[in-house]
Amino acid sequence: xxxxxxxxxxxxxxxxxxxxxxxxxxxxxxxxxxxxxxxxxxxxxxxxxxxxxxxxxxxxxxxxxxxxxxxxxxxxxxxxxxxxxxxxxxxxxxxxxxxxxxxxxxxxxxxxxxxxxxxxxxxxxxxxxxxxxxxxxxxxxxxxxxxxxxxxxxxxxxxxxxxxxxxxxxxxxxxxxxxxxxxxxxxxxxxxxxxxxxxxxxxxxxxxxxxxxxxxxxxxxxxxxxxxxxxxxxxxxxxxxxxxxxxxxxxxxxxxxxxxxxxxxxxxxxxxxxxxxxxxxxxxxxxxxxxxxxxxxxxxxxxxxxxxxxxxxxxxxxxxxxxxxxxxxxxxxxxxxxxxxx
Numbered sequence: 001x002x003x004x005x006x007x008x009x010x011x012x013x014x015x016x017x018x019x020x021x022x023x024x025x026x027x028x029x030x031x032x033x034x035x036x037x038x039x040x041x042x043x044x045x046x047x048x049x050x051x052x053x054x055x056x057x058x059x060x061x062x063x064x065x066x067x068x069x070x071x072x073x074x075x076x077x078x079x080x081x082x083x084x085x086x087x088x089x090x091x092x093x094x095x096x097x098x099x100x101x102x103x104x105x106x107x108x109x110x111x112x113x114x115x116x117x118x119x120x121x122x123x124x125x126x127x128x129x130x131x132x133x134x135x136x137x138x139x140x141x142x143x144x145x146x147x148x149x150x151x152x153x154x155x156x157x158x159x160x161x162x163x164x165x166x167x168x169x170x171x172x173x174x175x176x177x178x179x180x181x182x183x184x185x186x187x188x189x190x191x192x193x194x195x196x197x198x199x200x201x202x203x204x205x206x207x208x209x210x211x212x213x214x215x216x217x218x219x220x221x222x223x224x225x226x227x228x229x230x231x232x233x234x235x236x237x238x239x240x241x242x243x244x245x246x247x248x249x250x251x252x253x254x255x256x257x258x259x260x261x262x263x264x265x266x267x268x269x270x271x272x273x274x275x276x277x278x279x280x281x282x283x284x285x286x287x288x289x290x291x292x293x294x295x296x297x298x299x300x301x302x303x304x305x306x307x308x309x310x311x312x313x314x315x316x317x318x319x320x321x322x323x324x325x326x327x328x329x330x331x332x333x334x335x336x337x338x339x340x341x342x
Contacts, residue, residue: 050200050223051091055233058175060089063204063219066171070164070206070217077160078134080211087205087216095197097220104148104187108161109194112178115228118194120220121165125149125187127208127215132156140211148187158185168219176229195222202226265310265319266297295322 051059064086071084097120101107106128108121125146132153134140149157165180172178186192195201199222206217226233268288280286290296298306298319308319 051202051226051230051233054235055230056089056091056202058233058235059202059204059221060086061235062171062175063089063206066168066219067206069167069170073163073167074131074208074210078131078140078210080134080140083209084217085207087207088203090203090205091200092203093197094195094199094201094220094222097201097203097218098189098192098197101189101218102146103189104146105189106149106157106161107186107189107192108158108165109183109186109192110165111181111183113181114176114178115225117222117225118183119222119225120192120194120218121161121168122189122218122220123161123164124215124217126213127210127217128157129153130211130213131160135160142211142213154185158182161185164217175232195224199223261301262299264299264302265308266299266304267310268296 067084067086071082074082074084101122104125106123106125109118110121111118126142128149129143129146130140132149135156162182165182169178169180201223202221204219204221206219208215208217268290270286270288272286295307295309296319297304298308298321305324306321307323308321310317310319312318
């Protein structure tokens with residue numbers, strides 16, 4: 001068959017018509033050839049695609065959750081809003097991933113307790129130095145020229161990197177639960193050899209906006225590491241087919257409204273030595289960290305939610321709720337999240 005951009009000459013058309021009339025060329029043969037060519041797909045043996053679109057979509061969903069967790073963690077650590085969003089998922093060779101990184105950069109090589117091989121967590125030092133500056137009490141000023149971190153900066157980066165790697169376990173828990181293990185930290189991408197140069201990898205990229213600085217976090221998963229769980233990389237685990245009826249919603253709502261919750265009014269707290277605690281006797285006075293004219297914390301299930309003033313109502317001790325305390329509630333929730341990462 002001639003290419004699409006070429007037309008048959010009159011002699012070629014006459015030859016085809018003559019062959020069809022003579023029976024040496026059947027129209028069905030031409031149609032079959034076109035059907036076969038329509039089903040042919042290109043295959044690149046140098047860059048074989050290891051993961052389907054559904055599997056890539058599942059990996060995207062996992063790391064979108066991871067991006068939200070990272071945003072919450074970095075915001076609490078830096079005491080400033082850090083916006084982290086999912087940017088892209090790509091299939092590239094490991095050598096292409098290495099060549100895409102600049103030196104120096106912060107790289108953590110980690111493994112899991114159930115999957116074979118290692119993976120790479122990479123964060124640009126432009127973001128890393130701003131984070132270190134904020135953690136040390138500074139305003140978060142970026143460096144004009146990137147350099148290799150000092151021992152103190154390295155210790156801080158390694159600790160923060162370890163927490164970010166552990167957050168991956170939470171993001172993957174729906175697909176396969178595992179624990180992450182930090183193996184080593186590097187600053188030169190050429191010193192990281194976790195896979196063959198031509199092995200295909202899945203590269204997850206997150207975008208970070210922090211103090212008017214934009215940077216990226218990359219997580220590189222070798223195909224050999226994800227191969228044992230390929231069958232579990234399905235969006236069905238994220239979007240179950242079960243449909244919730246309005247009756248079930250109302251039943252669940254009524255059950256929640258009937259749930260009992262402990263409400264406490266905390267007059268104050270203090271810290272004393274064990275020796276003083278042992279010698280406490282009737283009549284002793286313990287000074288608390290609150291004053292009598294200040295509102296006290298009101299907790300629901302041990303979580304501070306309101307502020308109020310104590311008093312007496314119809315002969316009973318009572319508390320007058322004055323205002324909601326969203327800052328105190330947010331602080332407690334962030335602290336609980338940080339504890340869950342340890």
